[in-house]
Amino acid sequence: MVERVICNHDVGGSIPSTGTILISRRAVPPMGRAIRPAHGRALECVRLGFWLGSVSPRGAAFNVFLDIDAALWIGLPARWALSPNEVTQIMTDEYIPPKVWKWESQSGGAFSNINRPIAGATHDKALPKGAHPLQLHSLATPNGVKVTVMLEELLAAGHNAEYDAFLIDIGKGDQFGSGFVELNPNSKIPTMLDAETGERLFESGSILLYLAEKFGAFLPENRTQCMNWLFWQMGSAPYLGGGFGHFYKYAPEKFEYAIDRFTMEAKRQLDVLDRHLAENRYMCGDEYSIADMAIWPWYGAVVLDLVYDAAEFLDGAAYTHLMRWAKEIEARPAVQRGVMVNRSWGPEAGQLHERHDSSDFELRTQDKIGGES
Numbered sequence: 001m002v003e004r005v006i007c008n009h010d011v012g013g014s015i016p017s018t019g020t021i022l023i024s025r026r027a028v029p030p031m032g033r034a035i036r037p038a039h040g041r042a043l044e045c046v047r048l049g050f051w052l053g054s055v056s057p058r059g060a061a062f063n064v065f066l067d068i069d070a071a072l073w074i075g076l077p078a079r080w081a082l083s084p085n086e087v088t089q090i091m092t093d094e095y096i097p098p099k100v101w102k103w104e105s106q107s108g109g110a111f112s113n114i115n116r117p118i119a120g121a122t123h124d125k126a127l128p129k130g131a132h133p134l135q136l137h138s139l140a141t142p143n144g145v146k147v148t149v150m151l152e153e154l155l156a157a158g159h160n161a162e163y164d165a166f167l168i169d170i171g172k173g174d175q176f177g178s179g180f181v182e183l184n185p186n187s188k189i190p191t192m193l194d195a196e197t198g199e200r201l202f203e204s205g206s207i208l209l210y211l212a213e214k215f216g217a218f219l220p221e222n223r224t225q226c227m228n229w230l231f232w233q234m235g236s237a238p239y240l241g242g243g244f245g246h247f248y249k250y251a252p253e254k255f256e257y258a259i260d261r262f263t264m265e266a267k268r269q270l271d272v273l274d275r276h277l278a279e280n281r282y283m284c285g286d287e288y289s290i291a292d293m294a295i296w297p298w299y300g301a302v303v304l305d306l307v308y309d310a311a312e313f314l315d316g317a318a319y320t321h322l323m324r325w326a327k328e329i330e331a332r333p334a335v336q337r338g339v340m341v342n343r344s345w346g347p348e349a350g351q352l353h354e355r356h357d358s359s360d361f362e363l364r365t366q367d368k369i370g371g372e373s
């Protein structure tokens with residue numbers, strides 16, 4: 001917890017007269033109360049706070065002031081301390097929830113501009129239509145890649161699963177267009193229309209299952225076990241992505257509590273997979289299935305360091321069975337094609353913004369068409 005104390009009084013000595021303190025709130029006890037040794041962590045924070053006083057984090061002047069009891073307790077001269085009336089304003093980031101939450105400001109961090117507390121369309125925008133029965137509107141995030149890998153696997157296996165894939169730029173809010181919301185009231189990619197049946201599809205797990213049933217493929221005989229792992233992925237990945245990935249990579253600050261909490265869970269999940277893959281070639285036994293396609297873009301990608309830049313932090317290499325499986329799947333040609341579809345970042349040769357034909361992988365990647373799309 002961080003507290004900012006702004007003071008306006010000259011305390012003399014070598015400490016400037018005005019400054020800001022950013023140290024653990026526990027380091028500064030309520031004015032007039034001493035830090036008790038029982039607060040082992042508090043002492044640590046005071047020392048850290050004082051040490052930080054000599055550097056300039058965030059490029060700003062950074063002066064450390066302590067209240068008098070805290071100063072005396074750690075043996076600093078009294079003139080280096082502030083008395084209560086010298087502290088004019090205390091701003092704390094300790095969050096005290098209001099009675100009723102209101103949407104007043106962005107929370108900061110990546111994606112804060114698209115987060116909103118209400119559902120529904122924000123603007124009128126029809127979705128484009130392609131020539132094939134399967135119309136995908138998506139982006140090559142892990143949830144999007146599940147479906148494009150499945151479609152490429154189906155095609156590679158000889159099924160007539162030709163599809164049109166259109167790019168949804170979630171950073172720009174395309175998912176809140178009226179046409180998109182008609183397909184998916186939840187405004188998240190991936191979403192798909194099967195123009196042959198008129199079926200509207202959303203939720204990546206549901207789309208995988210729909211395609212597996214439609215084409216009679218990638219659903220092993222032991223369907224129940226396979227569903228266990230498919231649903232495991234759908235329930236678990238939000239902890240990895242929305243929890244760990246968000247706080248490790250995208251949050252506006254590194255919050256130790258949140259990173260610890262979700263790292264613990266992410267590593268537990270990696271261990272669940274590692275133990276299972278020690279005994280099984282694929283998630284559902286000997287057969288490659290939609291469960292592998294659902295799990296690989298998240299957990300395979302984490303240990304292969306394709307998302308969140310966290311493979312080292314999570315010690316991904318230690319999960320040797322998971323790594324073996326992740327590499328085996330990564331090497332599949334259909335997977336290599338699937339990860340390119342609706343991808344709008346990374347090397348241009350790996351970005352196929354829209355996919356309408358198998359020749360697009362050769363002819364229409366960004367390095368080939370440049371500013372055309």
Ligand SMILES: N[C@@H](CCC(=O)N[C@@H](CS)C(=O)NCC(=O)O)C(=O)O
Nearest residue numbers: 114141143170188189190203204205
């Ligand atoms: N449970 C959904 C999650 C989909 C999801 O979270 N999609 C993200 C990208 S990975 C998205 O569209 N975010 C846009 C937004 O939140 O506005 C699924 O598996 O399809």
